[in-house]
Amino acid sequence: MALMVPGMHLPPLCAxxxxxxxxxxxxxxxxxSNEGLNWTCLVFYAHDFDxxxxxxxxxxxxxxxQAFSILGCSIVLCSTDSCYAHLAWMKALKALGTIASATIPMLGDTSHMVARACGMLDTCKGVARTGLVLVDPALSVHKVIVSKEGFHAGLDAALRHLTASTGH
Structure with a gap:
């Protein structure tokens, strides 16, 4: 599937x-999406151990x-790694002191179904592109960002959009 664009609806996805x-x-x-949080920022990246x-x-x-939560948005991470790779990666990050606990859900998209449906699959490499898809409570796409470099700017743009859309 081609890259999603604002106005499209995210199909029902399971992984x-x-x-x-x-x-x-x-x-x-x-x-x-955490209880009380209606928006979802689906963040894609290639591999955990990269x-x-x-x-x-x-x-x-x-x-x-926390900034996303205040604006009523859950972050969900997604890569084409398995959930077992996610488990090992989070243990490594905790051991390094990078994070305190694993509170952000991580999809193990080994079937490539989620990345493909969102247009975020690099079919040549078989991995997710780095980027995000921001969807509202009705699963309508509001923002799609694909980033080769500077992913931080994509999160900034998503936060600005959420602030404007939610009136916070």
Whole structure:
């Protein structure tokens, strides 16, 4: 599928997930939005054990997690790694002191279904591109950002859009 554009609707998506220290065999994207939080920022990256993509993207999402929560938005991470890779990566980040606990859900998109549906799959490499898809409570896409470099700017843009859209 081509890259999603604002106005499109996110299809119902299910995938295995690493959530709060547990591996769940299949969860819907809509069920991962924390209670009371209606928007979802689906963040894509290639691999956990890639210090450039996985390390910086995940760390930046954890750093900004509270800012998104205040605006009523859940962050959900997604790579084409398995949930077992997510588990190992989060243990490594905790051991390094990079994060205190694994509170952001991580989809294990080994089937490539989620990345493909969102137009974020690099089909030549078989991995997710680095970027994000911001959706409202009705699963309508508001912002799509694909970033080769400077992923932090994409999170800034998503936060600005949320601030304007939610009136916070």
């Amino acid at each position: 295995p997930a690493y959530v709060n220290g547990q591996i769940l065999p299949s969860v819907s994207l809509s069920s991962l 210090p450039v993509n996985g390390g910086s993207v995940i760390s930046e999402c954890y750093r900004r997690h």
